[in-house]
Amino acid sequence: MGTCDIPFTLHHHVADGTTILELSGELDIWADHELAARITALLDRPHLDVLVDLRGVTFLDAGGLRLLVRISKQTVQREGTLHIVCDSPRLRRILHITRLDRSLPLLDTSPAALAAHGEREVTA
Template identity: 50%
Template sequence: MVNGTDVLAFWGELDAWADQELAPRVMALLDRVGPRVVTDLRGVTFMDAGGLRLLVRIRQQVARNEGTLWLVPGSARNWRLLRITALDQAFTIPASAPVPCARAGPRRGAR
């Protein structure tokens, strides 16, 4: 948590594995966090449809919990992927990243 906001920082690859393996854990975690959530993708090196699916699930869960979600895309590649899939319109993307990206633990996805 940073300044009252819960942070989901991902790194490595967000792919089909992330959607299958991380989604249940992330959804359970989102049931226990506060109403303000940042999803930080600055450490993500690759993202495909599975990663996008995970992001949409996060967005839906935060909305169900009547929370606010910000998405920090990070790399130009992530920005481009969000833009060509029109998901840049579905997320609140701050002009500058509100939190630092801390890398710790396993290299693949968030745990």
């Protein structure tokens, strides 16, 4: 029997009260299916501040968009705030075409903006 390489990852941590979800790889229907329950559990508390880091995402389709909308809805229901770090022009274009850039707050990826949200600068 062959092995199955999972093409996506989720790492999370809390910095200064903000829950940081670092997503990477391919966010598709499989990622949505596999990560939905885990993310729901991570965000199951009131007055939640969430930063979703998409800098490691290489692919985004309807399943990945559904996952982002789910995170947004859960954050709003918990009376929290949401910010999304996205430095990929391709992903920003997808968010723009689907008009999700109007409801998902995209954060500037400058070091000062990231530091303000407890995120460390990523260097190559």
